[in-house]
Structures are given as structure tokens and as C-alpha cells.
Amino acid sequence: MTYRPNYHLSPPSGRLNDPNGITLIDDTLHVFYQHDPGFPHAPKRTGWGHAVTTLGEGIWRHLPDALYPDFPYDANGCYSGSSVFHEGQVRLFYTGNLKVNGERVTSQNIVDVDDLTGPAGGFYRRSAKNPIIDGPAEGYTAHYRDPQVSREGERWRMVIGAQRTDETGAIVLYFSDDLESWDFAGELRFHDMPEAVSHSYMWECPNLLTLRDRADGQEYQVLVFCPQYPESDQCVYVVGRLDGLDFHVTTYRTLDHGHEFYAPQLIPYEEDALMLGWMGLPGRDDTPTLESEGWVHQLTLPRRVWLDGGLLFQELVLPRSHEGMLVKSVELDQTPVLIELIDDSSVPGFSVSWDGEGVLEFGRESEVNRVACIPGQLVFTADGCAVEVTAGNGYVAASSAVFSSGGNPWGEIQVTQGT
Structure with a gap:
């Protein structure tokens, strides 16, 4: 028995966290990810791992790690970032982390990639112009990271997760004509944002993109980010209109309701978006996989994400042939349903209950998450320790790491109607 999933990307060894630099060329999906190969037996050395699959096939092929913390500006870590595929050239953008006399120093940097699709999985050259952004703008701490770069009209736009000097979270923008020289534009100003989010101390991993709403055919801006609080780490999205630095919010919601x-x-x-997430949380690395198999955490399956009626819907991109993964589809209507993941000793490990009136519960041992949902199709998948569910035709998604009793393999997804 192994907890390792067949179709969810997990590291060969050590610790995996954030997906980075997702690049889709034709139907070939390259995913980089935060990788600390010696965790927990060696000093922290976070770089970028690299794996590739054919979208819809689902079997990952690991390639040599792309980045190691080897340069003066990233000696203590090559942190998260993104990729750009422009005029046949792939460029990676990442945050370099450095500790000087116990103080954090961060910078934003470029890596030029040659022959990404070749047998070696690419050759990686840090730009001689690094750092392209050397430290935070005035008014922000060194918690200034995770650059996401995209095309915005005639210019390139970079969004960065930031912390103000008063230790509250923010998102800042830069613009460039050539991807190398970047001008600070300022901080996003949010209108009609829930007041509670202002109490978070850091906003990580921002993604800013434009999607066309299937309901009205209009384009809206979508910002996905991770506000951090002293007692929790969350992932949310806002939908609205961006006018300069002013973001007029019409929707604020949790992106995934799992554990x-x-x-x-x-x-x-x-016409939509493709997304992968980290099936983990900061500081929660004590799982059975670490001691027994030498690795921890995995990514979600790729998900197709679209905007409909001001809300993000999500669909799992299932492998066409998914031998070794349990998949069950259930139609939610006015009938209560209990769906349980059972191991081969008949012990349940994870459950989804639907009350027939619009409430879903995701249960793992004593942890239960509740969320409102609409009727429609529910898709339940179990792949090793990776469990993912979408419900209400994609209205709700949930991701949880679930470890079976005594390491037993999963037996079935059991459906009980009318409970």
C-alpha cells in the first residue's frame, strides 16, 4: 500500500508546495512547483521542481529540478512565481529569498528557458539583469513575493503579494514594456471588499486575469489570492471591474471548501482558465507519507475554471483512463444523500452529505466543513491520499488529504440515498 496518488502530482522526495510557472504548449502541460528535496532531514533549500503531462492523460513525468537557491540574491530560496510564453521564448519569474543578519531580503528575478520541450526538460539561465525588482516598494515589508506576469493591452503587468509596514496584506502592481524594466504602479484599492479581510497580515500568491462571464457575455476581472491570518490560511477570489488601481468588487468567495x-x-x-492548487497548508507537514515514504503534499488535478453569473465554477480535468483512481458521479436533487469513501476494511475515511435543501457537508474524522450549494452533478474522486469533489455542476469544489485506516487501500465510494 502506498499513499502516493497516481494522477495528482507529488514530489519524488521531500516537500512540495505551491505550483509555479504553469505553461501549456499545445496539449503538453509543464508544471513547476516549490520543492525542498531534503525535507525534513536537511536544512531548508527550496527551489523549483518540474514535471510534465499531456492534458487529459494525467500521468506525470518528472524532470530535473529547474531552480536551486544558488545565487547571491536567492541563496535562501527560489520562491513562487509564474511563467510567460512569448514569441517562442519561455521566461520564469520568481522571488529570490535571502537572509542577511537574520533579516529577510526579497527580490523579483527572471530565468530564461531554452528547449523546454526537449529531452532534458529545458535549460535555465538566470538573467544578468537580476534582480529586476530589488526589494519592496516604500511602505512594504520584505514579505513581498509571488510575481504573476500577464499581458495587459500593450504592456506587461506583474502583480505581487505584499505586506504593508503596519503588517496588513496588500496586492501591488508593476508594468513593463519589455519584461525586464518594471515600473511600480501602486497598490490595488478595493471597493466593497468585506471588512474582515483587512485584518489579514499578508496576501500571498495573487492571480489577476480577465474572464468573460457566460451569463451576460461581459468581461470582468478576477483576482485569486491567499489572505493569511494568525489562526488560518485561506484562499479566496473576488470578481469585479478594475479601473486603474481601483477594483470594484461584486463577488467575494472562498475558492475551495475542503481541508x-x-x-x-x-x-x-x-475562453476560460486552467488551475492547479496545492493540496496543503503552510506549517502542516506532519502527514503519514513523510515518515513512511519520504515525501509530503501533492497538487490538485488540473481544473477548468469559468465565470458564470459572477461566480467561479470548477470542473476536474479527469484523466481519460483512470485506473487506480476511484470516481463516482451523483446527481444532487431534493433527496438527501450520504457519500462515503470506504477502505477495504469497510472503514470510512471521508464523507460528503447533502441535505436535499442546499447544504453540503465535507467530513474528515471530526473536521466538518459546511457550504451552501445548488443542485446538480457531484463528482467525487479518490486517488491515493488525494480526495477532490466538485458539486452543483462545479458551483462548489473541495480538496482534502485523506489517509486511510492503517494504510489500507480504498475500496469504494459508497452512496446512500435518503439519509
């Missing part, structure tokens, strides 16, 4: 989901990355995909 482990954080730091997703989204890229444009056809």
Missing part, C-alpha cells in the same frame, strides 16, 4: 487547498495558479485556457 487542504492553497496557493493555486491560474492561466488562460481557451
Whole structure:
């Protein structure tokens, strides 16, 4: 028995966290990710791992790690970032982390990639112009990271997660004509944002993109980010209109309602977006996989994400052939339903209950998350220790790491109507 999933990307060894630099070329999906290969037996050395799959096939092929913390500006970590595929050239953008006399020093940097699709999985050259952004703008601390770069009209736009000097979270913008020289534009100003989010101390992993709403055909801006609080780490999204630095919010919602989901990355995909998230949370690394198998955490399956009626809907991109993964589809209507993941000793490990009146519960041992949902199709998947559910035709998504009793393999997804 292994807890390792077949179709969810997990590290060969050590610790995996945020997905980085997602790049889709034709139907070939390259995913980089935060990787600390010696965790927990060696000093922290976070770089970028690299794996590739064919979208819809689902089997990952690991390639050599792309980045190691080897340069003076990233000696203590190559932290999260994004990729740009422009005029046949792939460029990675990442945050370099450095500790000087116990103080954090961060910078934003470029890596030029040659032959990404070749047998070696690419050759990686840090730009001689690094750091392209050397330290935070005035008014912000060194918690200034996770650059996401995209095209905005005639210019390039970079969004960065930040912390103000008063230790509250923010998102800042930069613009460039050539991807190398970046001008600070300022901080996003949010209108009609819930007041509670202002109490978070850091906003990580921002993704800013434009999607066309299937309901009215209009374009809206979508910002996905991770506000951190002293007692919790969350992942949310806002929808609205961006006018300069003013973001007029019409929707604010949690992105995933499971027990482990954080730091997703989204890229444009056809008329919608493609997303992968980290099935983990900061500081929660004590799982059975670490001691027994030498690795911890995995990414979600790729998800297609679209905007409909001001809300984000999500669909799991299931592998066409998914031998070794349990998949169950259930139609939610006015009938209560209990859906349980059972191991081969008939012990339940995870459950989804629907009350027939619009409330879903996701249960793992004593942890229960409740969320309002609409009727429609529910898709339940279990792949090793990775469990993902979408419900209400994608209205709700949930991701949880679930470890079976005594390491037993999963037996079935059991459905009981009328409970």
C-alpha cells in the first residue's frame, strides 16, 4: 500500500508546495512547483521542481529540478512565481529569498528557458539583469513575493503579494514594456471588499486575469489570492471591474471548501482558465507519507475554471483512463444523500452529505466543513491520499488529504440515498 496518488502530482522526495510557472504548449502541460528535496532531514533549500503531462492523460513525468537557491540574491530560496510564453521564448519569474543578519531580503528575478520541450526538460539561465525588482516598494515589508506576469493591452503587468509596514496584506502592481524594466504602479484599492479581510497580515500568491462571464457575455476581472491570518490560511477570489488601481468588487468567495487547498495558479485556457492548487497548508507537514515514504503534499488535478453569473465554477480535468483512481458521479436533487469513501476494511475515511435543501457537508474524522450549494452533478474522486469533489455542476469544489485506516487501500465510494 502506498499513499502516493497516481494522477495528482507529488514530489519524488521531500516537500512540495505551491505550483509555479504553469505553461501549456499545445496539449503538453509543464508544471513547476516549490520543492525542498531534503525535507525534513536537511536544512531548508527550496527551489523549483518540474514535471510534465499531456492534458487529459494525467500521468506525470518528472524532470530535473529547474531552480536551486544558488545565487547571491536567492541563496535562501527560489520562491513562487509564474511563467510567460512569448514569441517562442519561455521566461520564469520568481522571488529570490535571502537572509542577511537574520533579516529577510526579497527580490523579483527572471530565468530564461531554452528547449523546454526537449529531452532534458529545458535549460535555465538566470538573467544578468537580476534582480529586476530589488526589494519592496516604500511602505512594504520584505514579505513581498509571488510575481504573476500577464499581458495587459500593450504592456506587461506583474502583480505581487505584499505586506504593508503596519503588517496588513496588500496586492501591488508593476508594468513593463519589455519584461525586464518594471515600473511600480501602486497598490490595488478595493471597493466593497468585506471588512474582515483587512485584518489579514499578508496576501500571498495573487492571480489577476480577465474572464468573460457566460451569463451576460461581459468581461470582468478576477483576482485569486491567499489572505493569511494568525489562526488560518485561506484562499479566496473576488470578481469585479478594475479601473486603474481601483477594483470594484461584486463577488467575494472562498475558492475551495475542503481541508487542504492553497496557493493555486491560474492561466488562460481557451475562453476560460486552467488551475492547479496545492493540496496543503503552510506549517502542516506532519502527514503519514513523510515518515513512511519520504515525501509530503501533492497538487490538485488540473481544473477548468469559468465565470458564470459572477461566480467561479470548477470542473476536474479527469484523466481519460483512470485506473487506480476511484470516481463516482451523483446527481444532487431534493433527496438527501450520504457519500462515503470506504477502505477495504469497510472503514470510512471521508464523507460528503447533502441535505436535499442546499447544504453540503465535507467530513474528515471530526473536521466538518459546511457550504451552501445548488443542485446538480457531484463528482467525487479518490486517488491515493488525494480526495477532490466538485458539486452543483462545479458551483462548489473541495480538496482534502485523506489517509486511510492503517494504510489500507480504498475500496469504494459508497452512496446512500435518503439519509
